[in-house]
Amino acid sequence: MKITKYLLRTSMVFAFLATSGHTADETTVGKYTFKGDTVVFKNPCYRMLPSVEEKMGFQTVDTVEITNGSSLNFAAKGVIGDVVRVAETLNDVPNPFGLSHSGFVVNLDPRVIYTKVVDIMPGGKSHSSRSLSERAGKAILRELEDSHRESISATTFPEVRASFAIESWGSVGELLHGITPHVRIRGLESCITEYDGNMFVRPLNENVPSNLTLDFMTEYVGRPYESFSTFRELLKSVTSCNEEERVENVFCSELVSLFYKRAGIFDKGILSNNVIPEMLGSGAGERDLLRGKALDDIPLKLSFSLYNRSEADEYYTCGTSLIKKLCECLHARLLGKK
Numbered sequence: 001m002k003i004t005k006y007l008l009r010t011s012m013v014f015a016f017l018a019t020s021g022h023t024a025d026e027t028t029v030g031k032y033t034f035k036g037d038t039v040v041f042k043n044p045c046y047r048m049l050p051s052v053e054e055k056m057g058f059q060t061v062d063t064v065e066i067t068n069g070s071s072l073n074f075a076a077k078g079v080i081g082d083v084v085r086v087a088e089t090l091n092d093v094p095n096p097f098g099l100s101h102s103g104f105v106v107n108l109d110p111r112v113i114y115t116k117v118v119d120i121m122p123g124g125k126s127h128s129s130r131s132l133s134e135r136a137g138k139a140i141l142r143e144l145e146d147s148h149r150e151s152i153s154a155t156t157f158p159e160v161r162a163s164f165a166i167e168s169w170g171s172v173g174e175l176l177h178g179i180t181p182h183v184r185i186r187g188l189e190s191c192i193t194e195y196d197g198n199m200f201v202r203p204l205n206e207n208v209p210s211n212l213t214l215d216f217m218t219e220y221v222g223r224p225y226e227s228f229s230t231f232r233e234l235l236k237s238v239t240s241c242n243e244e245e246r247v248e249n250v251f252c253s254e255l256v257s258l259f260y261k262r263a264g265i266f267d268k269g270i271l272s273n274n275v276i277p278e279m280l281g282s283g284a285g286e287r288d289l290l291r292g293k294a295l296d297d298i299p300l301k302l303s304f305s306l307y308n309r310s311e312a313d314e315y316y317t318c319g320t321s322l323i324k325k326l327c328e329c330l331h332a333r334l335l336g337k338k
Helices: 012-019 050-056 078-090 110-120 134-147 149-153 172-176 188-194 210-220 228-237 252-263 282-287 309-319 321-334
Strands: 020-022 026-029 032-035 038-042 063-066 071-076 101-108 162-169 182-187 197-202 298-301
Touching: 038 101, 071 078, 101 110, 101 210, 101 252, 110 134, 110 149, 110 162, 110 210, 134 149, 134 182, 134 188, 162 188, 162 252, 182 188, 210 252
Parallel strands: none
Antiparallel strands: 020 026, 026 032, 032 038, 038 063, 071 101, 071 197, 101 162, 162 182, 197 298
16 A cells, blocks of 8 residues: 555645644644644643542643653543453552553654554555554544645645554444454544543653654554453453563553653563553552653543542442452452462
8 A cells, every 4th residue: 555545635735834833843733832742732621620620639731731752541431441440459559540541642743654554554564463454554544634634745845743642442333343452543632532531641751752652653553452362461460460571462551661661761670561550640659650750640631520539439449349359250260369
């Protein structure tokens, strides 16, 4: 597959120039201003739900500044999020924000992302058995064409930027269309808009270099999520029982940890498959792996306030004893205990 098949005609360049500003050090695309590898934008969460903010102990800020590689932390609503959180009570990591999923941000030129996706799809020079499938790759290309068509068209103009979320996950809808859970990339704005739950960002103190980010994406975008055959590794992560890394399949926080080890943010001795989402959150206290390396969690979206600390304690002890017992039994069975 050739990228020229997807590029739009150069007449779209004029529309791009009309909506985007560019200087030597700063680029503005839509709502986002990029200063080198750092993005600045108005926080969509600002003063949207003050009652939720107050209950969770947050005071959202008007403007967010996100470095390349910043951590994204998610707290899912509903049964799935509840089960994940209850299972994680098997460890001693504080989780006051109820985190259940994680990813990270990359601030790159959409044309570079587009080229990279084509490169790792079947037929591309960097494709491997763990890379993107044809269907998964086409889904990413369609989103890029829909959301960044002007910048993708501007092949001869100065570099621009856009923010993307890198995550390892899957959906029921994709499974029905033959796309299994895997590491994927999507626009940050779409991620914020579509996510049903609470979403936070932890800006890193320093940007991760773009070339390192691209090398990591080449290796990991498209890599499968944990399967039934590797589910034991995911369950072991809850109580840090994994003894060696296995990167053939990667779950969400394992992916983030691998990226941070590659970037030198995490110590190489950390086992990535023992890192769980709450360890990437600023509420984890002494178990916070990003402590001193990133700012505290900044809400990008708040839609529920269940995981206030005192309310969470009551919820775990009174409302979910059966689920927790089942999680303990399953954990013991998969670890080979009686």
